Amino acid sequence: MKCFDVIVVGAGTSGMMAAIAAAKAGSSTLLIEKNKRVGKKLLLTGGGRCNVTNNRPADEIIAHIPGNGKFLYSAFSQFNNYDIMEFFESNGTHLKEEDHGRMFPVTDRSKTIVETLFNQLEKLGVTIYTEAKVEKVLHKEGQIIGVALEHEKIYAPCVILTTGGRTYPSTGSTGDGYKLAKRLGHTISPLYATESPIVSNDDFITEKTLQGLSLQDVALSVLNSKGKVIVTHQMDLLFTHFGVSGPAALRCSSFVNQELVKNEHKAVTLQLDIFPQKTALELKNEIQRRLLEQPEKALKNSLKNLVAERLLDFVLNKTDLSDYQSKQISEQQLDKIVQCLKSFRINAAKTLPIEKSFVTGGGISLKEIHPKTMESKLVNGLFFAGELLDINGYTGGYNVTAAFVTGHVAGTHAANIADYTFLPSVEQD
Template sequence: MKLFDVIVVGAGTSGMMAAIAAATAGSNTLLIEKNKRVGKKLLLTGGGRCNVTNNRPADEIIAHIPGNGKFLYSAFSQFNNYDIMEFFESNGTHLKEEDHGRMFPVTDRSKTIVETLFNKLEQLGVTIYTEAKVEKILHKDQQVIGVALEHEKIYAPCVILTTGGRTYPSTGATGDGYKLAKRLGHTISPLYATESPIISEDLFIRDKTLQGLSLRDVSLAVLDSKGKTIVSHQMDLLFTHFGLSGPAALRCSSFINQELQKNNDLPVTLSLDIFPEKEKSEILSELQSKLHEHPDKTIKNALKNYIPERYLDLLLEQLKLVNTPAKQVTDLQLEQFVQTTKGFLIHAVKTLPIEKSFVTGGGISLKEVNPKTMESKKIGGLFFAGELLDINGYTGGYNVTAAFVTGHVAGSHAAEIAEYTYLPLDEM
């Protein structure tokens, strides 16, 4: 009979950290992974460079985790982003800071991060099974007693599920953990894509009018069915052949998917402001002086270099002003033009699916998880960490941070509980 103190299912970001935390606390730990190698998805993060965490105060990190970030306050009081940095530095992997507090390995290779975690697992004597799939969580009288693989059962008083969400199925993230948790009575909040490019069927998108155009430092807002702003993000935006991408679009995507769920998939309206730092009155006066400077030119030529050319063409076309001479533009037309620069409407019909997104929204309902320990409130000795939980953040190191933090907290508390939990071995 194989017996461990703690079994961790899934060797991704949170799973490796959970196994390290459990083993550091003295637990005999088993880490099970269905892929040939550990950390497959972690290798893809940060464009293959691994944005390992973010160098910002805890409050700011949590504010960048719009999907239930507040649940993490207790976990952050035990292990936070600075502890993550210290972990890598003390294990010989130096980090560097880039824009917006993003932390990367100095080597610029995600492989460095995965190797550091793997070496630590080996150093701590963690047993690692690869190409092994957990079919079932074994339990007796509302208490975990182990896991069943295809051909064997392995026993432990604590099991930590860290199998990830449903993004990047090529990495093995196919939602197995949700099924395992559901069979044990856990509720799964509806899954949706987050940090995902946006699909629009607006005519200018279908015609590929702006395909490839990148706008710097603009503001994109998601509006509710009454036209009120739900959220807005001031970042870069990219027009694609299917809709919108780039940081501003990715950050709005989870809110779009939630609105779609709420309103039976009716298109969600977005509002684009290309001059977020300017008031309408300031834009109006700048436009007036440009038109006065070149009264005989068409409005299009008079406003050259004020707005990226293809975007200017689109706005003028929508207002039927393309060939209008500057001197003939009325005050009302000018005001309408200003309005479109501050609130150009785009309609989102959906985002790319979860499988092609960066992060899975939804997951194990947090009402059923203890925020101090990450232990299930339904089954003793069952813990959750990482993307499996109904927690999601923006890109920029926030999701990886949440995974490391919840993994560490789950691993530490599982080790503590395993010390005094009796397994009824004689009855097995």
């Protein structure tokens, strides 16, 4: 009969950190992975460079985790982003800071991060099973007793589920953990795509009028059914053949999906402000000054370089002012141009599906998990960490940080519990 103190299911970001923390705390630890190798999804993060964490204060990091980030306060008080940096630095993997506090390995290769974690697992004597799939989590009398693989059962008083969400299914993230948790009585909050490009069926999108146009530092807002702003993100935006992408769109996507559910899947309105740093009046005055300086010129020529040429053509077409001279523009027509530049409406039909998104929203209901330990409130010895939890952040190292933090906390507490937990008799299993 094979027995361990702690079994970790899923060798991704949170799973490897959970196994390291459990082994460091003195537990005999087994890490089970259904892929041939550990850390498959981690290799893809940060465009293959691995945005390993973010160098911001904890409060700021939690503010960048709009999906239940506050649940992490207790975990962050035990292990945080600075501890993650210290973990890598002390193991000889040097990190560097880039824009918005994003931390990357100096090597610019995510492989370096995966190797550091793997070396630690080996050094601490963690047993690793690859190409092994957990079919069932075994429990008896409200207590975890182990896991069942296809051809064998392995026993332990603590099991940590770290199987990831449903993004990038090619990496093995196919939602197995949700099924295992559900069988143990846990509630799964509805899953939805976050950090995902947004799809629109507006004519200018389907006709590819602005396809490939990139706008810097614009403000994209998601409006509710009453036209009230839910959230605004001021970042770069890219028009694509199916809708909008780029950082501003990705950050708005989870709010779009939540609003679509509330609206019974009727399109959600996005509002784009191309000049967020100027008030409508300031922009109007600037345009007016240009028109007064060159009254005889065609409107298009007077407004040259105000915005990208294709965007200007689009705005003038939309306001029916393409053939006007500067001196012909009335106050009302000027207001139309300003409105088009300051509150350009886009109808969001949906986002790309979870499988093509960066992060899964929804997951194991946090009401059923102790925030201090990541242990289940329903089954003793069952822990969760990483993307399986109903926690989601923006891109920029926030999700990886949440995965490392919850993994470390789960691993440490599982090891403590395993120390004084006796398995019920397991002969019948």
